Amino acid sequence: MGYQTTAEKMNAIFSDLSKDYLIYAPKRFVGDGTFTYIDTIRYGEITDLSEIEFAEKSDYSFKEVLLPISETLFYFTENEMKEADAPKKGAIVFLRSCDLHGLKRMDTIYLENGAVDTYYKRLRDNTKFILMGCENSFENCFCVSMGTQTSEDYDAYIKVDGETVLVDSHWDFLDAALAGATQAPVIADSVTANDTVVTIPETVPQTLFDAPFWEEYGNRCIACGRCNFVCPTCTCFTMQDIFYTDNGKAGERRRVWASCHVDGYTDMAGGHAFRNDKGQRMRFKVMHKVNDYKRRFGTHMCIGCGRCDDVCPEYISFANCINKLNTLVNDTAKEEN
């Protein structure tokens, strides 16, 4: 149901919701960016709609709400383990259409691929998602190429225009809270084109895995892993045990974000590692995002948010890489015919 209401009314509703939910949205952190006088936009808790950064793309995705950067799984003493408590409150997350598609990718891995992940599920079951529209495409976005520019799978869509707020609710609670508000048809803003367009090769033959094509990336990539950390669909983690300094027999097991670009990702006991070359790590990631994931689960993993291109300190463009790979695949096929 669509409504037109005021910012004051919506803030009152969120104030009420905050008794049961932590509310997360992209916020501007002034001067907190990589360089002096550069801001960063990342997720944080909000109490007022005015804190939300609607005008720009967030540098980081919402994924840290459901998959914390470091998450305690359980506490241990010598012979006992205790599952870490779930947060007392649920979560409400403001996010854009592409990220809502990213959520499906996370669900697939954490709820469907093998056993259900206890920690993900208990957060996910208590999280509501509020769509933020996109009036314009941002730099490096290629959602239209990935088919993620619109989404209906939200609990609410909210558009703030000065003191006016438009809401499309799929959530009983909001419908009840907005019972007195003016009803109006509300359609989420979405883009129909991006400056960046990618063409994904249908299949990439394994013979191209060792092509000189990847060497450029091997030379440029510094294996910092930022592309993985900003990506809403990168969900890998590594286990980490810590113990308390004043009681060495007690501690906790955590999982922390991992990156397939960073050294150590494939290291096995005894020292053997795979993909020591950074170009091969790029190949591994690219193939996962636009080829391997689809073969297993039916959709591309990449959702076209372009954050990896925004963040790379070596100006490596994932979108360009896909397009160049597509050309390479086509040229190779022509040569063979």
Next chain:
Amino acid sequence: MTELNPYIPFLSEITEVIKHTEIEFTFRMTYSGDVKPGQFFEVSLPKFGEAPISVSGIGDGTVDLTIRKVGKVTDEIFENYVGDTLFLRGPYGNGFDIANYKGKEILLVAGGTGLSPVKGIVDYFSAHPEDCKGFTLLVGFKSPKDVLFKKDFEEWEKNINVIMTVDTPEDGYCGKCGLVTQYIPEIPIKNSDEAVGIVVGPPMMMKCTITELFNVGFKEENIWISQERKMCCGIGKCGHCKIDDTYICLDGPVFNYTKGKFLKD
């Protein structure tokens, strides 16, 4: 009922420790659920982490885990196993399906600790030689002092054809020397069109062995391999073991070669 948390390990008693070499012991652990050769457990040591370890033997209410002291977790197991218990999660992975090999001529080629995940197969056919048309175990170790499962070899040699070789002999050693591949042409296979090859070991050993199996007429659909990768979860989440669209922990570690040949890291 809420689903069981798959990350919380259970406590298992060490009922026996069999020392093969200075750095390779088999820990016989209490476990009474279903388990297959080639499956693995995450051995979980609070403070130190977890390591995926293959099942090297299946007993009545026990599983054997043959562990080499090579990393942070395994070092600690060797230092402090006197604690009598270890935490485990699992078993994980598909494992070897004995039914695939019954009634066939079988050539099993293993390198070093690669013998662990297939030892259950050897145990089975050594105990039931009538269930196959012939069984040859071809196994290579680095040197005589790296030989694992010495007692089991005595038993196996009574029932199946065993060829053991070492890369580097020592004074007083009078067995076979050299790589496993050089012995493959000598193995009398009656019908290589239908014979089954099972190959587990270091990546290069597996590659060369499979080439040699093709040379003597094995078909790729009759060859089975088991892969080893870094794993942090064992349940398809952490991503470390993924190769193309395959999760080694879920879809493997055992693969028919028609699939296994495409696994490129």
